[in-house]
Structure formats: C-alpha cells, structure tokens
C-alpha cells in the first residue's frame with residue numbers, strides 16, 4: 001500500500017490547528033493593539049475592544065452574557081478554579097464534600113486529589129460499562145455537606161456525552177453547585193448554559209481551532225468560586241493578570257466560526273467516524289469499540305485491538321503519516337493503563353491495545369478509508385508476531401476443542 005504523502009491528522013481531541021481567520025484576527029491584535037486593555041488612552045481602548053469582542057463572541061456561542069465569561073490561561077486552569085475555588089468558598093459553610101466521576105480529565109482528577117490531601121472528601125461516581133454517569137448515582141452520593149458536583153460534559157477518551165441537564169437539576173434540588181468540564185464539547189456539539197442549567201462550565205480554545213494556552217470559565221451570575229490568581233482587577237477582580245489580548249480575540253473568533261457551521265460539521269465528522277467504526281469492527285477480528293455509540297461525540301472512535309500494545313500501532317500509523325493517539329494527549333508519556341478505560345471495566349491488557357481516532361472538519365472520507373486500509377494491513381501483521389495474541393488464540397482454540405468433545 002502506498003503511504004499518503006500528506007499528514008493525516010486524526011487527533012483532533014488532542015488539539016486543532018488555528019483557522020486562518022483566527023490567525024488573521026490574532027495577528028491584527030498582536031501587531032496593532034499595543035496598549036494594555038486597562039489603560040485609559042487610545043491604544044489601551046483599542047486592546048480592550050479586542051477583549052470585549054472576544055468575550056461577547058464566547059458568551060453568545062454558549063448563550064451566556066459577557067459578564068459571565070472569565071478568561072483563563074487554559075482549560076485546566078478553568079477546571080482548577082471551578083473545583084478548588086468552590087471548595088474554598090463552601091468550606092466557610094463547613095461543606096467539604098465534592099462529587100465527581102471516576103473518568104474525568106486529569107485537570108479535575110488531580111484537583112480533587114489535591115483537595116483530598118487538604119482534608120476535603122471526594123466521591124468518585126463510576127460510569128456504566130457504556131461510559132455514562134447515571135443521574136440517580138449522583139443523587140445517591142449527595143450529602144448535607146456536599147459543596148459541588150463536577151461531571152464532564154463529554155469524555156475526552158471515549159467521547160461519551162453525559163446527561164448534564166438532569167444531573168444539574170438534581171444538584172440544584174439539593175442546593176449544590178454544578179460544574180461541567182465542557183472542554184471537549186464546546187465548539188463540537190451544541191452547548192447552551194441556560195438549557196443545561198449549570199453554574200460553571202470550562203472551555204478551551206485549542207479544541208475548536210483557536211489558540212493554545214487560552215481557556216475560559218463560565219460562572220452563572222451570582223456564583224463566585226474563590227479566586228485562585230490574585231492581583232490586579234482584571235476579569236472583574238476574579239482572575240488577575242494582564243489579558244492575553246490576541247488569545248482572547250482568537251478564541252472568540254474561533255468559537256463564533258465553530259458554532260456557525262456546527263450542524264454541517266457534526267454530520268461530516270459522524271459520517272467519517274461511523275465509516276471507520278463499521279469497517280474496523282467488521283474486518284479486524286476481536287476489535288471492540290469503547291464507549292456507547294448513542295450519546296457520543298460525532299468525531300470520536302476509540303477502538304481496542306486485543307493482543308497488541310497501542311504504542312506499537314501508534315508507531316506503525318506514524319510511519320504511514322497518520323497521527324492518532326492511545327488516549328489522552330496529556331497522559332501520552334505514561335504507560336499506565338487509561339483510568340477512563342479501567343473505569344468502564346475494560347480489562348487492563350485490552351486497554352493497553354486501545355487507539356483513539358478523532359475527526360475534525362478538515363478530514364476527508366479518503367483519509368478515513370486510508371486509515372482502515374492501513375489498520376487492516378498493520379494489525380494482522382503485528383498480531384502474527386505478538387506472543388500475547390498467539391497465546392490468547394491458543395487458549396481460545398483449546399476452549400473450543402473442549403467444548404466440541
């Protein structure tokens with residue numbers, strides 16, 4: 001098979017390239033608006049104009065008001081702020097219990113662990129084997145001292161979409177604040193904070209063709225997680241630091257563009273995803289899809305190939321100019337099994353052979369077909385050299401022979 005000359009980028013959940021229109025507005029902000037948005041003279045006002053426009057664009061895209069958007073240095077910072085800031089605020093009322101899921105991104109998992117080391121208590125809700133959090137499990141975990149429920153909107157590894165609206169209703173029924181990490185959802189599927197009824201929601205610009213190092217936290221009017229970054233009076237005195245003017249301008253433009261073409265984009269990604277899932281499950285023995293198909297990000301296919309290590313497949317794909325991942329990009333240096341796959345009950349040895357393919361608007365059907373061609377060649381060839389696979393096949397044969405007797 002001939003290797004495609006161009007890079008086939010199938011890791012859009014890890015990050016995306018800046019759209020040309022985003023680069024244009026950022027270049028304009030970087031080269032023109034040289035003032036500080038807090039300064040009271042013309043070049044300061046010019047910089048503030050970029051910040052105000054970016055804030056209005058982000059707010060409009062998620063049906064919030066501009067005063068409810070607080071820019072941060074990344075999605076991880078937004079998550080840290082929502083979780084730790086709420087814990088510190090609510091600790092003053094002696095509410096020191098938090099609820100989250102067992103398969104959150106590390107920005108949430110490690111924030112929760114840090115709070116546990118400080119004496120807070122955390123309940124980790126286990127997802128179903130299909131990768132969904134059941135609202136009734138959240139309700140059962142709520143206690144009189146619960147400060148926060150934080151459940152991600154869409155899982156970054158298996159793409160399953162959670163019933164956030166129902167969970168927020170339950171949290172509010174018990175007087176508990178509700179946060180959702182919507183980093184994988186914003187710009188990818190419809191997100192309306194009023195419809196969801198959440199108090200806080202995290203986003204990250206580089207997931208929807210905006211710049212890296214740029215995030216935001218939506219805080220519903222009247223909800224104030226304690227500041228984590230103190231200093232000047234930026235972001236309505238809630239997050240200090242001179243604004244990343246170009247980053248904010250780029251984030252606003254990118255999100256405006258992403259939501260303008262959302263239906264079209266979702267249909268396109270779903271077509272590629274479903275093609276790959278159908279063909280791989282049909283043509284590669286024992287390949288299995290991780291996470292349910294019904295409520296799933298349109299561009300996410302997470303597939304296990306028993307008998308192989310994901311890292312081996314990753315290298316083979318790279319030799320064919322295909323970029324994919326074995327799980328979360330933030331954990332790509334670790335050989336530990338994915339906590340997400342373990343949480344939905346995927347056995348460790350199968351979890352090790354899992355690959356995540358995530359499609360974006362720029363991917364084509366030709367690329368999806370090429371991925372399948374490559375997998376159909378690489379997986380059987382590697383399995384023929386894999387002790388793990390050959391041993392597994394022998395055991396299966398012995399079982400079936402015994403069955404025949």
Ligand code: PLP
Pocket residue numbers: 013014074075076077079105107152154155156181182183184204205213214215329330
């Ligand atoms: N939350 C989720 C679900 C993510 O997928 C990511 C990034 O992959 C983050 C948080 C962190 O975002 P950032 O890379 O902007 O810090």
